[in-house]
Amino acid sequence: xxxxxxxxxxxxxxxxxxxxxxxxxxxxxxxxxxxxxxxxxxxxxxxxxxxxxxxxxxxxxxxxxxxxxxxxxxxxxxxxxxxxxxxxxxxxxxxxxxxxxxxxxxxxxxxxxxxxxxxxxxxxxxxxxxxxxxxxxxxxxxxxxxxxxxxxxxxxxxxxxxxxxxxxxxxxxxxxxxxxxxxxxxxxxxxxxxxxxxxxxxxxxxxxxxxxxxxxxxxxxxxxxxxxxxxxxxxxxxxxxxxxxxxxxxxxxxxxxxxxxxxxxxxxxxxxxxxxxxxxxxxxxxxxxxxxxxxxxxxxxxxxxxxxxxxxxxxxxxxxxxxxxxxxxxxxxxxxxxxxxxxxxxxxxxxxxxxxxxxxxxxxxxxxxxxxxxxxxxxxxxxxxxxxxxxxxxxxxxxxxxx
Ligand SMILES: [Fe+2]
Numbered sequence: 537x538x539x540x541x542x543x544x545x546x547x548x549x550x551x552x553x554x555x556x557x558x559x560x561x562x563x564x565x566x567x568x569x570x571x572x573x574x575x576x577x578x579x580x581x582x583x584x585x586x587x588x589x590x591x592x593x594x595x596x597x598x599x600x601x602x603x604x605x606x607x608x609x610x611x612x613x614x615x616x617x618x619x620x621x622x623x624x625x626x627x628x629x630x631x632x633x634x635x636x637x638x639x640x641x642x643x644x645x646x647x648x649x650x651x652x653x654x655x656x657x658x659x660x661x662x663x664x665x666x667x668x669x670x671x672x673x674x675x676x677x678x679x680x681x682x683x684x685x686x687x688x689x690x691x692x693x694x695x696x697x698x699x700x701x702x703x704x705x706x707x708x709x710x711x712x713x714x715x716x717x718x719x720x721x722x723x724x725x726x727x728x729x730x731x732x733x734x735x736x737x738x739x740x741x742x743x744x745x746x747x748x749x750x751x752x753x754x755x756x757x758x759x760x761x762x763x764x765x766x767x768x769x770x771x772x773x774x775x776x777x778x779x780x781x782x783x784x785x786x787x788x789x790x791x792x793x794x795x796x797x798x799x800x801x802x803x804x805x806x807x808x809x810x811x812x813x814x815x816x817x818x819x820x821x822x823x824x825x826x827x828x829x830x831x832x833x834x835x836x837x838x839x840x841x842x843x844x845x846x847x848x849x850x851x852x853x854x855x856x857x858x859x860x861x862x863x864x865x866x867x868x869x870x871x872x873x874x875x876x877x878x879x880x881x882x883x884x885x886x887x888x889x890x891x892x893x894x895x896x897x898x899x900x901x902x903x904x905x906x907x908x909x910x911x912x913x914x915x916x917x918x919x920x921x922x923x924x925x926x927x928x929x930x931x932x933x934x935x936x937x938x939x
Contacts (some may be wrong), residue, residue, distance in 0.1 A: 544763045570926055577906075587741040588768060589798070595742070596798035603641045603707040603798060605683075605700050607800030608808040609839045611852050612755065615719050616696050617688040618811065619838035621646050621658075622700055624707065625680040627797055633678040638662040641705060643683035647698035649691075654699065660685030665835040667793045670825050677793035679928045684838045692719045712808045717754060718857040726754035730810075733759035733817070733900065733936020737799050749806050755856055756810055757863075759936045760817025760900030765795035765832070767819070778864040791822045796832050814839065815863040816850055817900040817936060830867075839863070846879050853883050860892040862930075864899035866895050877920065884928040895930050900936035 542751060589596055600606045602710030603624040611619040625636045643662045661684055667677040677803035683700070690696060695715050701708035730753035735741050750755070766789060779789055803812070820833040844853040850865030861884060870876055870915050901910060903918035925933075 537604060539628075541601075549786060554879040555887060560790075563661070565868060570922070581725065586738040588738050589802070591794060591798055595802045596737070598797070598801065603681075603702060603705050605707065606710060606725075606804070607797065608700060608712065608804050608909055609800070610714055610807055610809070611840070612717070612811045612856070613688075613838075613840050614843050615692065615717065615855060616690045617686055618690060618696075618716070619684060619686055619840075620698065620700055621684045621838050622684065622837070623680040623682050623797070623800060624702075624838075625654075627678065627794060629675050629676060629682045629792075629794055633666070633676045635664050635666060635678045636681050638664055638681045638757060641681055641683075641707070642687050642702040643700075644702060645685045645687050645700045647687055647696050649694060649696060651697045651713070654697070656687070656689060658685050663835060665831045666815070666820065667791060668824055669786070669788070669790045671783070672789075673783055674786055674790045675877045677791075679793070679832075679835065680797070682835055686838075687763050690716050692716050693724075710926040712870045714809045714811070715754070717811075720855040720860075720892060721855065722858045722893050725894075727860060728753045729856070729859075730756045731759065731898070731934045732756065733934075734761040736761070736764045737795060745761070745803070745806060747930070753810055753896060756807065756812040757861070757898055757934060758812050758814045759814050759898045759934055760866075761819040761936055762814065762817070762833075763795050763799040764819050765793055765799075766791040766822055768792040768795045777861050778854070788823045788825070791832075793832060796836065800836070813854065813861070815898060815900060816865060816867055823868060844883065846876075846883075848876070849880075851876050851879065855892055857908050858892050859894040859896055860887050862895065862897040864897060864921070866914060866917055870920050877924075884924065887928070894932070895926060895928065896932045896934070897930050898934040901937040902933075905938045907938040916920045 576781055586618060598606065605622040607621040607625055613619050614642040621752045624641050644657060645871045646657045648655040664679050669676060693716060695713055697711050697713050699709050699711050712908050717726050728751060730751065732744060735744060810870050814837045816833050818831060821829050822830050822832060824831065839849050839852050840854045841847055841852045850868040851863055853860060853862045866878055868876060901914045903914055903922065905911065
């Protein structure tokens with residue numbers, strides 16, 4: 537087949553013409569909204585699920601023993617500080633479990649700007665959580681010891697090397713490295729921002745994370761539904777394909793918490809060097825006895841809640857270069873009379889658009905979607921909050937939930 541040849545001069549003319557055409561069209565912003573939502577029919581050929589990765593998969597298997605750190609993860613705290621989290625000790629699952637004592641192992645991080653030279657160190661807090669199902673045939677879970685340390689005094693756009701663990705137990709991790717983001721400024725931005733939701737722990741999740749990693753993001757927004765521990769094939773501990781058939785008397789659905797540990801290991805190669813900002817989805821609710829919810833989500837992840845004045849891990853905000861990010865909680869009170877709304881109003885009011893011209897908001901369930909299972913599911917949240925977001929000219933919204 538013959539090729540159409542276009543001379544270099546003609547290409548330049550085409551480029552200039554294209555530029556003039558684009559420049560002539562005013563690109564609307566959210567300040568011009570609200571607009572009629574634009575939807576596109578879902579391509580059903582993409583509706584191909586994939587199997588859960590088994591617990592003995594190399595990316596999920598526990599490769600350390602005793603109090604050696606594992607599941608190491610980063611999250612932004614402020615532009616000059618970072619959260620480092622990890623887990624030590626054996627989680628247990630069964631009918632009788634005994635919680636580990638967090639005071640038996642220290643939470644220490646050593647860090648500095650040169651590999652092998654740690655000029656600074658910080659200590660933090662540790663905790664365990666239980667997932668208890670006091671019903672016939674269901675299993676209980678108690679976590680390993682979860683550590684959260686906030687390291688401070690970081691310079692922007694700088695590489696830091698760190699180790700974490702307990703030096704008195706000779707249980708210290710290998711060295712990891714991360715790069716800090718630019719300070720809030722209209723002229724500096726994270727080079728790449730990854731946005732992912734509804735990730736799970738299947739072979740499709742591997743494809744997603746491998747693709748995401750190959751794109752070398754500076755930060756990750758994880759917009760809810762992380763692990764799907766409440767849907768694992770062995771929920772009930774007995775391979776229950778139909779939970780309600782096998783456990784007709786269980787008043788709640790049991791989760792399989794070791795999936796969270798598998799997920800922490802699966803994510804570690806990426807999130808031990810790139811900060812991940814989480815917000816809760818419906819799969820993080822995980823109801824237990826006595827109305828306890830969100831135990832795993834609240835215990836495992838650090839977020840800048842106090843730093844952003846929200847004092848709640850369900851919603852918070854942070855800056856990354858010239859962008860202000862607001863993570864909203866859809867599974868907590870979002871009404872105009874509630875504390876989240878009051879915080880949101882305050883947070884929006886405080887934004888200085890000459891410092892952070894871009895404002896991005898994220899929450900798990902989209903307000904607009906045509907997916908039959910979740911159609912208009914969060915219309916109440918939209919009615920409560922949408923006007924405020926328009927009022928302050930939010931530029932971009934990210935959600936998950938309808939994949
Ligand atoms: Fe969801």
